[in-house]
Amino acid sequence: MRPLTRKLFRDLWRMRAQSLAVVSLLAIGIGLLVSSLGMKTSLADSRDRYYLDKRLSDLQVQLVRAPLRLVDRIQALPGVQDIEARVAAPALLELPGITEQMTARLMSIDEAEQTRVNRPWLIRGRWPDQDSGRREVVLNEAFADAHQLQPGSHLDATIRGGRERLEIVGIANSPEFVFVSPPGQLFPQPDRYALIWMPRRALEQAADLDGAFNDLVLRVSADADIAMLKRSLKDLLGRYGAQPAQGRDRIPSARFLDQELDQLATMATLIPPAFLAVAAFLLNVALTRLVEAERSNIGLLKAFGFRAWEVAMGYLGMALVLVLLGLLTGAVLAQALGQMMASLYLTVYRLPDLPFATSVSAWAIAAGVAALAGAAGCINAIRRVLRLSAAQALMPPPPPAFKHGWRGAEAFSRQFDTLTRVVLRRIIGFPRRSLTTIFGVVCALSLLILARQFPIAIDQLLAITFEGTRRQDFSLTLIEAQGLDDWQALKRLPGVLEAEPFRTVPAVFRFGSREADEALVGLVKGASLERLVDYNGVPFAVRDDGLVITRGLASQLGATVGDRIEVEITRGQQVRLQLPVLAVVTVAVGNNAYLDLDVLGQFLREPGRIGGVHVRIDSLDREAFHEAVRGTPGIAGVSDLARARDSLQRTFKEGAGVMTGIFVTFAVLMAVGIAFATSSVTLAEQRRDLATLQVLGFSRREVSYVLLAEIGALTLIALPLGVLLGHWFAMQFLQAMATDLFTFPARFESGAYATAAAIVLASIIAAALLVRREVDAINLVESLKSRE
Amino acid sequence: MSVDVHTKVPLFDVRALTRVFGHGESAVHALRGIDLELAEGEVVILLGPSGSGKSTLLNILGGLDAPTQGSVKFAGRALHDMDERELTDYRRTWVGFIFQFYNLIPSLTARENIELVTDIAVNPLPVDEALAMVGLSHRGEHFPAQLSGGEQQRVAIARALAKRPRMLFCDEPTGALDLKTGVLTLEALMQANHAFGTTLMIVTHNADIARLGDRVIHFADGRIREIVHNPVRAKPADLHW
Known part of the structure; x- marks a missing residue:
């Protein structure tokens, strides 16, 4: 092995904590990327094979006879x-x-x-x-x-x-x-x-x-x-x-599966880049530090006659080794995550098989992205190595040149004691580094907020759907629309406390050249069991002079408030209507048009007929109610809303839960990594100043303050920014995850964001305290003797 | 002003002091049993080749390092028994240091470097007075990188003097300076001794500087080889190197 190669591996081993952090973050990013992409193609392939093999229909027609x-x-x-x-x-x-x-x-x-x-x-x-x-x-x-x-x-x-x-x-x-x-x-x-x-x-x-x-x-x-x-x-x-x-x-079934595939694609594009960006950040910190610490070695190697690029190759080699390790670990992780996701999907989707396989293109993308992260992480260090002349490198680095900053900053720092001024001048004096640290903390917090926002959005979606919109206990659907007598009979079923009729008819909506097959729903005015509520929980009233349509339908048609759309009702009487759109509502779940029930009856030339009933029942009479329903001819189906809620919750949470866990864990690791890197750099650069302060009679506590206040102040700046960016990021993510059937409620979750910020803060404090222990170990005499 | 060490209570009383770095075969005996007394107001020069133990003695007396064996008493108090907190208090209150590389905090101006000390000292000099003592009243708002080496060293002296220390430890204070700035630096030190009666211990390679001291202690191989009493202290301006 050539000496420079041997040096490369020894350096990697010496920096094993940082190397491990870089490799883990790369591995996570790559694991998530490859497993999401692989899962998407595996699921799509499995679906296509299944559809082809078992001959899924392209068209279907329902008839009377x-x-x-x-x-x-x-x-x-x-x-x-x-x-x-x-x-x-x-x-x-x-x-x-x-x-x-x-x-x-x-x-x-x-x-x-x-x-x-x-x-x-x-x-x-x-x-x-x-x-x-x-x-x-x-x-x-x-x-x-x-x-x-x-x-x-x-x-x-x-x-x-x-x-x-x-x-x-x-x-x-x-x-x-x-x-x-x-x-x-x-x-x-x-x-x-x-x-x-x-x-x-x-x-x-x-x-x-x-x-x-x-x-x-x-x-x-x-x-x-x-x-x-x-x-x-x-x-x-x-x-x-x-x-x-x-x-x-x-x-x-097909629609749901397609949407799942879209969501997987969203995951693959949005999440992994965050991890790779942070890996690049940590690599950058680690390598730049190393070059700084090795100035004299670099000078020596150059003085011995090594060419600049040969010396630089050593650092490029380190980045390369780390990227390769990240790719390898990422491959193992991707396989494990993929298998896990595949078995999870098989519990929800009844597919004949779902072999998880990664595609060549997924690997090409992953390798490309990892190389990009590696390059971004080492370019700064390499530039320094190339620029450093042998003579320059053999001399100790010049002391950092502080100057008086602009007046505002100067006046601001003069309000504080001298130790705090040391901290502030470093923050202001090295703006690029300060911004990098802030950026890193902001990233970690954003990711954590994103990870926490998704389950909250799911809970809210469920809450709005089942507490705001669908407030009935059961929904009874009739085989055929019935008149007043049956309505009276249904209202008198045992245990029924409240009942509300409705009618849902399939319809084709047309506007311009576009059309959509969705349902037209008739609800009674002032309904309380089934309401039209937007995704933030604001109720809307059905109208008798036009349609209220969901955002999904509006975008399918390209229609908006004020447009008149054609509605062709295809069940029973064939009816064609031109109706104005009076409101567009972004609902959490579903994709329909709404109209007053009586008006719908008139349009269908079946006034007073109903298609089903929403009921609220006395839970004590549950058994009697079910028995009576079973004995009532003409009821096509009963849906139990509590069960629907459970099943929806399971569907979402099985997938989201695992992902959320992964994101939270890694966001924390990321925060720890950033804090550790930043405090280590501060310590290395200030070791001599910290020793001087101790010699002047400052206690270890006071000296630790100088070390910790920097990362502390930067964190305090970063947290609010991270909350804002995280919120924005979460909004984008939820928007990207929305389909024509689901819109996730998106709000500023101050409680959850505060917890996320607290988690990041705690991780940073833990990492910083770990570095702080080094202050106790500073050898005063050694630190003071040398110039650096 | 010459001081007879035998007629006054010693400021430092050092007995059988040894300091060993490392252990086993690689152990380095930096000090091999030192006995020494320092009187208040005295100027002591430690002279000797590299590795002879002079800096090690200075560090132990300054509370930066602990002896392996033996005792050190400062004004009757046992330095060798002090814990971390007591040593910090000792450094904060009684002693000042001057190093070869000045050790100023680069992010603080000359004035602020002095304020570091005056903020925590019990009875400090006014900052302006400290700056004036070293002839740098006009450079107070400059950062270290904006000052010459000699100016930086004089700021370091002003910083050390600002707490009115009883003892000033100087490790190669002129090591990185040319003659002219070195003389200015030494004049500042001698003036402190004259004005406040501060005891000075100066570690140096430079035999000519030895002429400034009341006593010159020659070190070799961790031991005191010889102590020379100067009947008359030379003035910094008379030195050549």
């Missing part, structure tokens, strides 16, 4: 590749010991293995016998797991008012339901909503749809003209009560 003989004509439409004309029906389920209502979607299957669109795949058991006299069914895995149901178990179901005893013969999953949420609900409720596949004949009978279908799913060819195909489908099927054909973006 269409004869099966239409199948050939649909198949012949240009652009259609494959179709499945299914029978689908809602059902109410019963299991012993569970009083709450459970609902299911029943779907017909023919030869399961031959299913051409949305092919389910068996996990356990077998497919039902098409000709069996018994009601054999296959159940989805999530529901089966939630209730420990196995092939051989039984389920009681009410289909169209008729009770059936279903025998489970197999457990399966489908690409349509990677994420299982009840219709009209955004949140997974695997234990309250089941998917059941049943032989066609049996389901036709049970649903009273002999020789017919009501659920059409299609795969289209790559070159299909989707818009034309949609029109053809409408022309062909319109008179069978067909809804407009909808794309994959309207499959809740």
